[in-house]
Amino acid sequence: MRTAYQFPDAEPVQELTVGRFAGVDFANHPTKVDWSRSPDACNMIANETYFPVKRTGYKQRARFDGKIYGLHRLKDAILCHAGNKLWRLNPDTTTTLLYQDMNEATSTSFLMGGKLWLLDGKTYLVYDDEAIQRVQDIAFIPTTTIGSPPQGGGTSLEAVNMLTPWRINTFVGDGKSTEFHLDSRMIDLGSVQCAEYDIQSVNTVTGVVTFQTAPPDAGGLANVVIQFAKTGNHADINKCRICGLYGGQNDTRVFVSGNPEMPNCDWQSGLYDPSYFPDTGYTKIGSDASAIMGYARQYDTQIVLKEDGQDAKQYLRTFQLDDNEKPTYPLRQGAEAAGAVNPYTIDVLDGTPYYLSPQGIMGIYGTYVTEYRTIAGVSQRINPKLLREQLEHAAACVWDEKYYLAVGGHCYVADSRQMENNIPEWYYWDNIPAVCFLADTDTNGYLWFGTEDGRVCTFSHTDDVDAYSDDGRAISARWVTPLSALDAWDRSKTILSCQPALMPYGYSGADIWYRTERMQEKVQTVAFSQFSFAHMDFSRFSFRSTAASYPADVRRRIRRAYQFQLIVRNDNEGEPFGLLGLTIRYIVRKGVRQI
Numbered sequence: 001m002r003t004a005y006q007f008p009d010a011e012p013v014q015e016l017t018v019g020r021f022a023g024v025d026f027a028n029h030p031t032k033v034d035w036s037r038s039p040d041a042c043n044m045i046a047n048e049t050y051f052p053v054k055r056t057g058y059k060q061r062a063r064f065d066g067k068i069y070g071l072h073r074l075k076d077a078i079l080c081h082a083g084n085k086l087w088r089l090n091p092d093t094t095t096t097l098l099y100q101d102m103n104e105a106t107s108t109s110f111l112m113g114g115k116l117w118l119l120d121g122k123t124y125l126v127y128d129d130e131a132i133q134r135v136q137d138i139a140f141i142p143t144t145t146i147g148s149p150p151q152g153g154g155t156s157l158e159a160v161n162m163l164t165p166w167r168i169n170t171f172v173g174d175g176k177s178t179e180f181h182l183d184s185r186m187i188d189l190g191s192v193q194c195a196e197y198d199i200q201s202v203n204t205v206t207g208v209v210t211f212q213t214a215p216p217d218a219g220g221l222a223n224v225v226i227q228f229a230k231t232g233n234h235a236d237i238n239k240c241r242i243c244g245l246y247g248g249q250n251d252t253r254v255f256v257s258g259n260p261e262m263p264n265c266d267w268q269s270g271l272y273d274p275s276y277f278p279d280t281g282y283t284k285i286g287s288d289a290s291a292i293m294g295y296a297r298q299y300d301t302q303i304v305l306k307e308d309g310q311d312a313k314q315y316l317r318t319f320q321l322d323d324n325e326k327p328t329y330p331l332r333q334g335a336e337a338a339g340a341v342n343p344y345t346i347d348v349l350d351g352t353p354y355y356l357s358p359q360g361i362m363g364i365y366g367t368y369v370t371e372y373r374t375i376a377g378v379s380q381r382i383n384p385k386l387l388r389e390q391l392e393h394a395a396a397c398v399w400d401e402k403y404y405l406a407v408g409g410h411c412y413v414a415d416s417r418q419m420e421n422n423i424p425e426w427y428y429w430d431n432i433p434a435v436c437f438l439a440d441t442d443t444n445g446y447l448w449f450g451t452e453d454g455r456v457c458t459f460s461h462t463d464d465v466d467a468y469s470d471d472g473r474a475i476s477a478r479w480v481t482p483l484s485a486l487d488a489w490d491r492s493k494t495i496l497s498c499q500p501a502l503m504p505y506g507y508s509g510a511d512i513w514y515r516t517e518r519m520q521e522k523v524q525t526v527a528f529s530q531f532s533f534a535h536m537d538f539s540r541f542s543f544r545s546t547a548a549s550y551p552a553d554v555r556r557r558i559r560r561a562y563q564f565q566l567i568v569r570n571d572n573e574g575e576p577f578g579l580l581g582l583t584i585r586y587i588v589r590k591g592v593r594q595i
Contacts, residue, residue, distance in 0.1 A: 012587070014486070015586075017582070018582050019581045023427050026382050030565070034482070038482075042429065042478050043055050046418060052579050053503060053578030055459075056464070056467045058459045058460065059464075064082030064095075066085070067451075068435060068436055069081045069104065073116075074127060076090075077089070079116065080450070083104060084102045086100075086125075103120040105121050106241065112254065117135070121238075121239055122239070124163070140161055141167060142167055143170065144159070144160060145183040147171075147172055158278070159281070162278070163275060165191075165232055166227060166229045167229070172223065173218050177215075181206075181208055182207035184230045185207045191228050191230075192228045193227045197211045199211060237277050239259040242266075242292065242343045243256045243295070244294065248319030249319075264292060264311075265285070265292075266304070269281075283329075286306060289311060290309030293305045293340035303316060305340040305355055313340070334373050335373050337376075338362060341358060342391070347396055347403060350401065352364065356396065359383075360378075360382075360386060361412075362377055363378040376422070378423050379412070399447045401416045403424070404437060406432055406434035409433055411432035411434065412427075431473075433452065433455075434451065436449065446458035477571075478569035480566075483563050492589045493589065494560075494586060494589065495561055500568045500582040502580070503577065506529060508570070508577055513566070515567060516561040549580040560589075
């Protein structure tokens, strides 16, 4: 009788499928990253349905001599602060020089009253879409005292404007007095003006104005108006570089700060009038050992952020009326947390203020009813890369539901559409030379940025011509899976096949790489075209005309792999690229790994 030979049972084929994707994770070891995230993705972003696709590129719109220190917008005009000049970039891409004495430092701006107001730390400027002016030249002239008798006194009305030395006093003539006492001494020589009556002499030390004849008795009504100047500290406002609109429920005033000589002070403007900064409207916020870094609006409060130091890092400003029905803006200390690194990374994403700190990017979360605020980190997954950058040179903005932070030629993008426990998904881009941003919020608007070498660029829309190149250069995009032991750390695996499902673009492709603990190798190149006369390339012609995913079937086997990683990348100029899913088929061998 023959003995039957018993064949061992076949080792089962296992399959891993990824159909949901998120962002990058640089914080965990590549072997511990969730399969939905990537430990090394670059130049990818989530599309409308949250699948990873290659980012669009950027195009140069203009070039200037000197670093771009700021980009500002008023109506159809883009204002470019390049070197020490301010240019207008017109819609037809022509340029007009507006001003030639800008500070060579980052500038900021705000809109109010149909005008653009600019702060560069040297001269406070205003632009009305026709001409640029120094605000001190057109500043509001306050009437500081009204209804005064010739001997002085009267009623105080408006505070001195820090932007101008000029002020006005009104008097009630008595028909006898020729000497009128102003409310200030040591006034500027030659500055006294009165339209109604002839002036005989002015004592600039005592502030006494003598008329040639006594103004008539006006029956208790003010009939003498004297305008004069007393030089003050208008440079305090000119040296500011930080601004924030606030007024309680409405943005009725602007608060400015950033004067290096008074780093913990800010000043508030008049009601809807940025040309008026009362000398009574300044506030010292905390210790002067730490500077104010910027402002963020949340609900009906203004958050004032300071730099790291011994002082509190956050203050809350609110609005209320005093006993005389005058507006006041009391401050109280907010939650303790890391301070801000610089003023140009503060913005609000989906109602949450973000700012860059030495510990990463922080979010400020609050409750409208209780006005309670907490600060928590939101960049844990990117901090290992981010915190190696020179954070003091970073710039950020919010555009298209995303927070963009550029530093060192890289860009870190937070997507508010993909949130988990108040933490957004992050994406990492390279070859982004941005040093300042301008978010164009108009319909079909663009995200603008300026560069160190004087270029002004915009990121392309997906339907723009040459949307997938960086000013004519290829974008290298990749999605990298975790370096996984495939749930069997002590056993080797045979990788049978992989199938990345590529986005069905009209003209696309990918290089597929395998990586194990012993090798890294490109195993297949995929190139395809949908049937389209817009992208006709017979070398990759396929007759495909449906908008279904393109399965890149890779049947290269890898034996005795303990860890495995799949890399899908596209380095081709002008090509879109994206992933809808991926599948890995493998066998776990029975032999135990010997240590």
